[in-house]
Each structure stands twice: as C-alpha cells, then as structure tokens.
Amino acid sequence: MMATLIQLFISYLKIGFFGFGGGYAMLSLIHSEVVVNNAWLTNSEFADIVAISQMTPGPIAINSATYIGYEVAGIAGSIVATVSVCLPALTLMMLITHFFLKLRDNRYIKGAVKGMRPVVVGMIASAALLLMFPHTEDGKSFIDLWSWAIFAAALLGSARKINPILLIVLSGVAGVVIYGL
Amino acid sequence: MSQLLEIFWSFLKIGAFTFGGGYAMIPLIQYEVISRRGWLTEQEFIDLLTIAQTAPGPIALNTAVFVGYKFRRYWGALAAVLGVVIPSFAIILVIAMFFAGIRNNVWVDAAFKGMRPAVVALIVAPIVGLTKGMHWVGLSIALATAVTVWYFGFSPIWLIIAGAIGGVLWVAYKGKEVNP
Numbered sequence: 001m002m003a004t005l006i007q008l009f010i011s012y013l014k015i016g017f018f019g020f021g022g023g024y025a026m027l028s029l030i031h032s033e034v035v036v037n038n039a040w041l042t043n044s045e046f047a048d049i050v051a052i053s054q055m056t057p058g059p060i061a062i063n064s065a066t067y068i069g070y071e072v073a074g075i076a077g078s079i080v081a082t083v084s085v086c087l088p089a090l091t092l093m094m095l096i097t098h099f100f101l102k103l104r105d106n107r108y109i110k111g112a113v114k115g116m117r118p119v120v121v122g123m124i125a126s127a128a129l130l131l132m133f134p135h136t137e138d139g140k141s142f143i144d145l146w147s148w149a150i151f152a153a154a155l156l157g158s159a160r161k162i163n164p165i166l167l168i169v170l171s172g173v174a175g176v177v178i179y180g181l
Numbered sequence: 182m183s184q185l186l187e188i189f190w191s192f193l194k195i196g197a198f199t200f201g202g203g204y205a206m207i208p209l210i211q212y213e214v215i216s217r218r219g220w221l222t223e224q225e226f227i228d229l230l231t232i233a234q235t236a237p238g239p240i241a242l243n244t245a246v247f248v249g250y251k252f253r254r255y256w257g258a259l260a261a262v263l264g265v266v267i268p269s270f271a272i273i274l275v276i277a278m279f280f281a282g283i284r285n286n287v288w289v290d291a292a293f294k295g296m297r298p299a300v301v302a303l304i305v306a307p308i309v310g311l312t313k314g315m316h317w318v319g320l321s322i323a324l325a326t327a328v329t330v331w332y333f334g335f336s337p338i339w340l341i342i343a344g345a346i347g348g349v350l351w352v353a354y355k356g357k358e359v360n361p
Contacts, residue, residue, distance in 0.1 A: 018338045019237045024304050026239075032336045048284070051296045052276060054303065057199050058269020059239030066270050070277040078277065082270055086262055089238030093246035094258055096232055108349050113235050115348020118319035119340045121311045122326025128304045129331035131297070141297035150295055154302035164303050168296055175295015180288050 004073050009084045011038060012065050016088035021120030023060040027127035030064050040072050043134040047141055050131070054168050061085050146178050185253055185260045191218060192245050192264030199241060206241055214248055221248065241265050 011033040019026040027050065034040050041049070053063040062082060069081030096103065103109055131141045142148060150171050157167045191213045199206030207230070214220045221229065233243035242265060249261030283289050312320060322344070329335040 014338065016238050018341050019239070020341055022234070022240055024307065027304070028330050029337045032330070032334070032338075036334050037336070047297050047300070048280075048293060051293060051300050052273075052280070054300055056269065056272050056276065057197055058266075058272070059241050061239050062242070062266055062269050063273050066273040067277045070274060075274070078270070078274055082266060086238075086242060086266060089236070089242040090246055090258060090262055092236055092238070093232075093243050094250050094255070096236055097247050097250050107352050111348040111352030112345040113348065115346070115351065116341055116344040118315065118322035119326050119337070119344035121308065121315070121319075122323035122340070123330060123337050124304060124311070125308055125323065125327035126330035126337070128301055128308070129327060131301045131304070133331075135334075141301055143294065147294075147298040151298035151302045154299035155306060158303055158306040167299055167303065171295045171299035172292035173295070175292045176288055178291070179294045180291030 001073065005077060005080050007038060008069055008072060008077055008081045012069075012081045012084040013087060015061060015065075016085040017092075019061055019088075020116055021123065024127055025120045025123040026061050028123045028130065030061070031127065031130055034064070034068055040068055042138050043130075043136055044138045044140075045071075047131055051168065055165055146174075150174055185256055187218070188249050188252060188257055189260040189264040192249070192261045193267060195241065195245075196265040197268035210241075210244055220252065 015026065015029050015033055018029060031046060035043060035046050049064055049067050050060070052067070053060040056063060062085060065081040065085040066078045069078035071077075073080070134140060142151070154167050154171055157170075158164065195206060195209055195213060198209060211226060215223065215226055229244060229247050230240075233240045233247065236243050242262060245261035245265040246258045249257035249259070251257070253260070312323065315323070326337070326340050329340070330337050
C-alpha cells in the first residue's frame with residue numbers, strides 16, 4: 001500500500017511538472033504514466049475517464065488524479081494523487097509570479113517555450129491516436145461505422161463552436177439509441 | 182482572513198463551473214477576478230494568461246496560484262488552489278465510488294460507446310488551428326512526437342525536455358528569436 005502511494009505521488013508529480021500545453025497535451029503524459037508505465041488502468045478505462053472528465057467541472061489532470069488515485073489506493077490514493085499533481089504548479093507559479101517581470105523578456109525562456117510548442121502539438125495528436133488506434137483490442141474507441149459517423153459529427157460541431165459538453169451528451173444519447181435499443 | 186475567504190470562494194465557483202477545462206473557463210475567471218472583485222487589471226489578466234499557458238500544469242490551477250499569491254502570498258495561493266480543486270475532487274471521488282458498480286450496465290456501456298468517438302473528435306479539433314501557419318520543421322517535430330509517443334510508447338517527458346533544450350540552443354546559436 002505504502003509503495004503504491006509513493007508510486008502514485010511520483011507519477012502525478014511528473015505529470016504536474018511536465019504538463020505543458022494544457023489538458024489535451026497532458027493526456028498522452030497521463031496515459032504514459034498510468035497505462036504504459038504502471039498498468040493501473042487499461043486503455044478502455046483510460047478512455048472512460050477522459051469522457052467523464054469532459055463532462056465534469058475542473059481540469060482533466062486533476063480529475064484523472066482523483067479518479068485513478070481512488071481506483072488504485074482508495075481515498076488515501078485519491079488525496080495523494082490530487083495533491084501531488086498540484087504541487088509543481090503551486091511552487092513553480094509562485095516563483096514565476098515573483099520573478100515574472102524579469103523573466104518575461106528573457107530570450108532563452110522564450111526559446112525554450114517556442115521549442116516545446118511543436119512537441120505539445122504532437123502530444124495532443126498522440127493522445128488522439130492512442131484513443132483511435134490503441135495497441136490492445138480492449139481500448140478501441142472506434143468499433144464500427146457508427147463510431148466514425150459520431151466522430152465526424154462531433155468534429156463538425158466542434159468546428160462550429162458548439163459547446164463540448166453538449167456534444168458529449170448528444171453522442172452519449174446517440175450511443176444509447178444505436179447500441180442500447 | 183476575510184480576503185482569504187473571498188479568494189477561496191471565488192475560485193470555488195471557478196472550479197465548480199468550468200466544464201471542458203482550460204479555455205472554456207477564461208470568461209468566468211475574467212468576470213470573477215476583474216469585473217466583480219477588481220483584483221486584476223485587463224493588462225495584468227493578459228500577462229497572467231501568458232504565464233498560465235507557458236507554465237506546466239492546468240491553466241485553472243496556474244491562474245489560481247497567480248491571483249492568490251499576488252494578494253496574500255503563500256496563504257492566498259493555498260486558499261485559491263483549495264478552492265479550484267475541491268469541487269472537481271469531490272465530484273470525481275463520488276463518481277469513482279459508484280461508477281464501477283454501473284459501468285457494466287447495458288445503457289451506460291452503450292452511452293460510453295457513443296461518447297468515445299466524440300471525445301477523440303474534441304481532441305483532434307484544436308490540432309488544426311495549432312498547426313496552421315507552423316513552419317515545416319515544427320510540423321515534422323510534431324509528427325515525430327505523435328508517432329514516437331503513440332506507436333513506440335515513448336514517454337513525452339523526454340521529448341518536452343528535448344524541445345526546451347533545442348529551443349534554448351537555437352537561440353544561443355542564432356543569437357535571435359526562433360520562429361518554428
């Protein structure tokens with residue numbers, strides 16, 4: 001138990017520390033720690049949590065920390081994972097806020113940020129690829145032609161700035177109609 | 182003390198009502214922090230967004246630390262972070278406790294089968310805008326990152342470090358700004 005809590009702490013500390021580029025970019029990092037490195041979740045459980053995080057308030061990094069922490073080690077696990085994912089932001093942002101005016105125009109910092117930008121875009125793409133074409137049969141997000149139809153409709157809706165929560169809810173309703181009836 | 186409570190309460194609201202993460206919450210933060218409380222000016226808010234997006238970690242969390250720290254130092258930052266985290270923590274904990282029991286229900290399973298492709302679509306959507314106008318070197322790096330992480334299971338951490346080092350070296354070598 002203690003070993004699991006320590007591993008949770010380390011994993012979510014890493015996710016918090018290297019989580020550049022916002023929620024979607026962090027997904028591949030979370031996947032790497034939670035599915036690939038520690039096998040705490042299967043691909044399909046990971047996909048479920050991403051869907052749940054889209055529908056509940058709060059950043060996905062925190063949502064996934066709470067959920068996975070609980071799955072792995074109960075309430076203690078959920079607290080440890082949530083606290084550790086927040087620690088890097090808490091300490092780094094205080095430092096940055098303190099030194100911001102001096103740092104803002106530093107060209108090396110600008111260079112580092114610009115160098116990370118294409119990597120962040122690639123990380124977002126890899127999160128989509130991991131969900132579309134997982135390496136195991138169980139995590140498949142696309143099971144038949146209906147899946148591609150829902151995908152195309154949601155992509156179109158997103159391009160038209162339709163609220164993402166509404167898109168998720170509608171596709172859930174579509175799922176019930178297609179697969180449940 | 183009352184100011185700490187105000188910070189906590191404002192960020193509790195932000196945490197409870199920001200569905201969909203990141204950018205969706207900017208208008209709500211703007212309202213709470215600028216219009217309602219007058220804690221930041223418009224210019225400070227724009228600066229804040231720049232750093233919150235540059236620093237690692239969720240934007241909501243980074244914003245909370247910035248605003249809290251600016252007003253009441255460590256305690257302010259802590260109050261803001263607790264506010265923004267508590268709603269999501271509580272809601273997800275409840276879901277985690279009960280979800281396993283209903284996950285195999287036929288209806289729930291059907292709904293999730295429908296939601297998964299939509300989730301992928303929401304992740305794919307911003308990529309188009311992000312790659313628009315990107316230099317071919319940047320595009321190649323993005324593509325290489327996507328393939329190594331997805332296909333070879335490479336941890337993104339090393340690629341982020343490599344990207345940052347690459348950017349710094351480029352500036353040191355060229356002596357000017359990079360534009361990937």
